[in-house]
Amino acid sequence: MTSYYLKLALLALRRTPVLSSLMVLAIALGLATAMTAFTVLYRMSNNPIPHKSDVLHAVQLDAWSPDQAFDRETNLPPNQLTHGDSRRLMALDDGYRKTAMWRSRVVVVPEDTNVRPRNASARLVAPDFFPMFDTPFLHGQAWSAEQEASAARVTVISRELAERVFNRTDVVGERIYLDNENFQIVGVLDTWKLTPLFYDITNDVLNDPEDVFLPFSVGTAKEMDINGNVNCWQAPGEGFKGLIDSECIMTQFWVELPDAAARERYLSLLDSYVAEQRKAGRFARPNNHRVTAVMPWLEQNEVIPNDTRMFVGIGAAFLLVCLLNATGLLLAKFLRKSGEIGLRRALGAPKREVFKQHLIESGLIGIFGAVAGLVLTLGGLAAIRALMPRFEAIAQLDLALFAALFATALIGAIAAGAYPAWRACQVMPASQLKTH
Amino acid sequence: MLTMKSLKKVYRTALVETHALRDFSLTVKAGDFAAVTGPSGSGKTTFLNIAGLLEEHTDGLYELDGINVAGMNDDQRSALRNEKIGFIFQSFNLIADLDLYDNVDVPLRYRGFPKAERKRRIEEALTRVGLGSRLRHYPAELSGGQQQRVAIARALAGTPKLLLADEPTGNLDTVMARGVMELLEEINGQGTTIVMVTHDLELARRAGRHVHMVDGQIVDIAETDFSRLRAA
Numbered sequence: 001m002t003s004y005y006l007k008l009a010l011l012a013l014r015r016t017p018v019l020s021s022l023m024v025l026a027i028a029l030g031l032a033t034a035m036t037a038f039t040v041l042y043r044m045s046n047n048p049i050p051h052k053s054d055v056l057h058a059v060q061l062d063a064w065s066p067d068q069a070f071d072r073e074t075n076l077p078p079n080q081l082t083h084g085d086s087r088r089l090m091a092l093d094d095g096y097r098k099t100a101m102w103r104s105r106v107v108v109v110p111e112d113t114n115v116r117p118r119n120a121s122a123r124l125v126a127p128d129f130f131p132m133f134d135t136p137f138l139h140g141q142a143w144s145a146e147q148e149a150s151a152a153r154v155t156v157i158s159r160e161l162a163e164r165v166f167n168r169t170d171v172v173g174e175r176i177y178l179d180n181e182n183f184q185i186v187g188v189l190d191t192w193k194l195t196p197l198f199y200d201i202t203n204d205v206l207n208d209p210e211d212v213f214l215p216f217s218v219g220t221a222k223e224m225d226i227n228g229n230v231n232c233w234q235a236p237g238e239g240f241k242g243l244i245d246s247e248c249i250m251t252q253f254w255v256e257l258p259d260a261a262a263r264e265r266y267l268s269l270l271d272s273y274v275a276e277q278r279k280a281g282r283f284a285r286p287n288n289h290r291v292t293a294v295m296p297w298l299e300q301n302e303v304i305p306n307d308t309r310m311f312v313g314i315g316a317a318f319l320l321v322c323l324l325n326a327t328g329l330l331l332a333k334f335l336r337k338s339g340e341i342g343l344r345r346a347l348g349a350p351k352r353e354v355f356k357q358h359l360i361e362s363g364l365i366g367i368f369g370a371v372a373g374l375v376l377t378l379g380g381l382a383a384i385r386a387l388m389p390r391f392e393a394i395a396q397l398d399l400a401l402f403a404a405l406f407a408t409a410l411i412g413a414i415a416a417g418a419y420p421a422w423r424a425c426q427v428m429p430a431s432q433l434k435t436h
Numbered sequence: 437m438l439t440m441k442s443l444k445k446v447y448r449t450a451l452v453e454t455h456a457l458r459d460f461s462l463t464v465k466a467g468d469f470a471a472v473t474g475p476s477g478s479g480k481t482t483f484l485n486i487a488g489l490l491e492e493h494t495d496g497l498y499e500l501d502g503i504n505v506a507g508m509n510d511d512q513r514s515a516l517r518n519e520k521i522g523f524i525f526q527s528f529n530l531i532a533d534l535d536l537y538d539n540v541d542v543p544l545r546y547r548g549f550p551k552a553e554r555k556r557r558i559e560e561a562l563t564r565v566g567l568g569s570r571l572r573h574y575p576a577e578l579s580g581g582q583q584q585r586v587a588i589a590r591a592l593a594g595t596p597k598l599l600l601a602d603e604p605t606g607n608l609d610t611v612m613a614r615g616v617m618e619l620l621e622e623i624n625g626q627g628t629t630i631v632m633v634t635h636d637l638e639l640a641r642r643a644g645r646h647v648h649m650v651d652g653q654i655v656d657i658a659e660t661d662f663s664r665l666r667a668a
Binding site: 001012343345347348349351352353428429430 | 533
């Protein structure tokens with residue numbers, strides 16, 4: 001009977017094209033709005049590095065003002081470290097992969113004088129950065145610990161930058177002119193993305209990874225700009241030297257702790273570090289240092305903006321309104337054909353068959369609505385990408401999410417059709433046959 | 437075929453209690469052609485709805501083909517209705533979007549016949565009413581008389597034992613009405629029991645039994661000697 005009911009449903013849709021189109025459109029619009037919002041939220045709350053999110057930890061120390069907490073509401077420690085703390089933690093011989101970092105900007109001057117110099121995003125990191133964050137090397141490798149220690153002028157660049165400057169990617173050993181100085185390229189990274197870009201939440205988490213990676217020590221030696229938040233509770237000294245030796249927080253610090261035991265060991269190491277610093281007159285606040293894995297880190301820092309959550313709430317509410325609207329339209333449609341329903345009942349259709357027939361009709365409308373919703377969603381995401389380029393990586397349709405939402409739309413449409421279908425099967429045949 | 441004993445049907449609302457059938461007793465034997473007449477509000481339609489299992493009676497006994505229908509659930513009543521009863525309505529009640537073939541197919545679908553069996557029955561039924569060449573026509577393309585013939589074909593396709601006709605010629609002119617009546621007589625002659633509700637006394641007199649109702653009760657039953665009529 002299912003194929004028979006499908007045939008009847010198609011006939012019914014053709015019989016009332018305007019009403020049917022309105023229902024399909026209602027479901028499609030509701031679904032597209034919800035799906036667009038859910039897609040953005042889903043991508044934003046995505047685990048950016050699933051296989052390592054439990055072992056990578058952000059390090060937080062609380063060397064903030066003795067008079068007030070960094071965050072008076074939550075009492076959380078600062079989300080960055082002072083340059084000095086980063087340098088000292090990097091110098092500890094603890095055996096763990098770790099990197100301090102900050103974001104900067106460099107001017108890239110191509111060898112071809114016909115090509116204009118241009119800015120590129122840069123990040124100052126330790127060589128452990130690359131294995132820690134699983135950066136995909138297309139050619140070459142990270143610089144060595146010795147090169148880091150000696151502030152060697154070496155760099156790892158992105159594939160895009162290599163192609164832009166050299167028109168090829170196999171450029172290991174080549175020299176590139178960055179900020180008025182020659183750097184030797186030791187590695188080229190293939191295109192990669194971390195969404196959200198969790199290792200630096202003081203910058204836009206929708207940013208792409210940087211084009212240029214330089215040794216942390218080089219950034220310090222060259223006094224490179226800090227393209228991120230610098231927060232101070234007391235005025236820093238003069239110049240770059242004064243800033244990096246101040247209590248201003250400006251660097252991110254990550255450590256790779258493979259298990260709970262390592263985590264405990266590292267925490268006790270931080271205990272010792274803080275105790276030692278106290279002797280030097282720092283860390284006047286009670287102990288409040290910690291290490292936080294990736295997902296709790298994203299949550300703690302509320303990486304998903306409130307307006308995204310609000311957008312999802314509005315999307316869900318709009319979908320509900322659209323489904324309720326579809327319910328009303330279906331009810332009107334089904335009750336309008338009470339005569340036919342009465343006739344079918346008289347000719348031997350039990351209530352459950354009438355219910356099934358109309359549920360299939362609702363389901364068909366749901367499928368059409370879901371398909372139209374997919375098209376509108378693709379349009380909606382394309383519009384977001386066009387209007388807000390920073391959402392490029394986020395506003396991409398996720399097939400698993402779409403499948404889930406498609407099923408939701410279908411279930412929603414069937415649920416929306418259940419009441420009208422139930423009302424349809426309650427039609428008293430005797431009362432309809434005289435008037436049909 | 438149809439036995440009703442002391443049947444009652446009461447419609448109740450918060451304020452009013454209406455006795456549509458009171459102490460209604462009627463037996464229609466297999467092969468009978470019974471006509472039920474009466475003024476408006478006499479209970480003819482209520483009788484037909486109860487006989488067709490479209491409504492439940494309030495009290496009394498109703499046996500259809502020897503089966504007591506009291507206490508049956510919706511599935512059982514629907515299945516029994518589908519198998520034993522064919523309906524013919526005053527306003528034909530064809531589904532406008534379906535062609536003749538699919539209209540006649542409706543009751544057969546709920547019966548669960550296989551496709552080939554349904555096809556055979558549909559073609560036979562439509563041929564029997566003279567519309568075998570118009571299987572893919574739509575109701576709107578037919579005259580009123582032809583539409584009623586389609587409704588009769590739909591009623592006959594499931595080979596019911598009982599045909600219930602509610603004013604089957606009420607919407608037809610006299611020529612078409614005569615044609616439909618002759619078709620019903622022919623069907624009855626082939627053994628199908630027919631109960632027909634009508635206002636038309638002329639038609640009622642052509643039936644083997646003429647039951648007259650007033651205020652939910654039978655007030656007169658007349659038998660017709662067909663051998664004499666046919667000879668005349």
